[in-house]
Amino acid sequence: MxxxxxxxxxxxxxxxxxxxxxxxxxxxxxxxxxxxxxxxxxxxxxxxxxxxxxxxxxxxxxxxxxxxxxxxxxxxxxxxxxxxxxxxxxxxxxxxxxxxxxxxxxxxxxxxxxxxxPIKSSWNINDELLFIHITLAIGSYAAFSIAAIFSGMYLFLHRMLKEKKFSQTVMRLPSLEKIEQYTYLAVIIGAPLLLLALSLGIVWVVLQGDRNLLYDPKVVNSFFVLAAYGFYLFQHHSMRISGNRLAAWNLAAFLIVVINFVISNFLSGFHDWIWS
Incomplete structure (x- = not known):
């Protein structure tokens, strides 16, 4: 049935x-x-x-x-x-x-x-699993990209205010507090999306029956991405560091995302389809 x-x-x-x-x-x-x-x-x-x-x-x-x-x-x-x-x-x-x-x-x-x-007759069931996995991963990358843009805005505004350069551009930007809130919200969305995408990726590996795929460079680097943003959230909650340092860390975490998306795809054994 x-x-x-x-x-x-x-x-x-x-x-x-x-x-x-x-x-x-x-x-x-x-x-x-x-x-x-x-x-x-x-x-x-x-x-x-x-x-x-x-x-x-x-x-x-x-x-x-x-x-x-x-x-x-x-x-x-x-x-x-x-x-x-x-x-x-x-x-x-x-x-x-x-x-x-x-x-x-x-x-x-x-x-x-x-x-x-599957929901489409032309798919097999693994195609649907990959579709959901990719959708969640892309959503997380989009959220991290937005967080990085806000962090860049934060650093720019912080520097302009410190140097007392009140240009028209500076006046049109949100406050530092608001920018930090928007950054934090984007990370809150992106981190669990990536975690769920990784959990589905592990399910796919289990169904493929090849545990060596877990050591693929893109898979390993994705866990570094998750750890970097997890540490960002930890710093935001527990360490109470300055917003300037948080923004810098968020940009560093996004650099790992870029490395994961670009460099790892050339080394990955089964993610090279992205560039095909």
Whole structure:
């Protein structure tokens, strides 16, 4: 029986969106973001529960579960536990990371199930996995690019104000505080998008069965990118360093993004399609 496709697509995309809201709440204690993330995650749980109930009903006469059934129940259990923790405890970081795991398991289940058909007849199921992976990665690069532009504006404005050069250009720029907020917001969006893209990339590698792909230069450098922006967020929250140094670090992190996008693609064994 074909059990595809809009139900699982809805689960994947809503799961990813809920994680973005959860990360925004963790990064800036945004109660509205937490409510949105919880609502989306709850809807994912309802869809999973409905599908799981129908699936279990089909097993009433035979208690033989496939790998797909086991993975789906595991993913459902992770979502259930995270919702309970979110309701009775204030451990946002735990909820975020446990759901990154749940997201990866759900993706492995969906895209590793031979009974599922892709949304386009000309695709195979790995094409759809790569489509979502690439979409998330491009979104993260776009967010990091915007953050880098704002950081450049911050450094320019900081220098002009320090030298007391109040030109028309300077007067038309937002305040340093506003620019720093916009930079931070862009990184908050880009970092979890890249994390989700990497989790789907790992799922793709697992389905390919070639673990050596994890040592590909672009894959390795992508983790350096994630670490660089993770350290930016850590500095913003815990170290309380000046906005000038934060902006400089953000530009340095974006340099790693450029290296990842340009140089690594010439060395990568399976990302060279970008230049074809």
């Amino acid at each position: 074909v059990t595809r496709s809009w139900l699982f697509d809805a689960m994947i995309y809503m799961y990813a969106l809920s994680l973005l809201f959860y990360f925004a709440d963790f990064a800036s204690a945004n109660r509205n973001a937490k409510r949105m993330g919880t609502g989306l995650l709850l809807f994912v749980w309802v869809l999973q529960t409905a599908y799981l109930g129908v699936n279990l009903y089909g097993h009433l006469t035979e208690w033989a579960f496939s790998r797909s059934d086991v993975l789906f129940m595991f993913s459902w259990l992770i979502v259930t536990i995270s919702l309970i923790v979110n309701r009775f405890f204030r451990i946002e970081l735990f909820v975020f990371f446990v759901n990154v795991l749940g997201f990866a398991i759900l993706a492995l289940n969906v895209f590793g199930n031979p009974q599922l058909t």
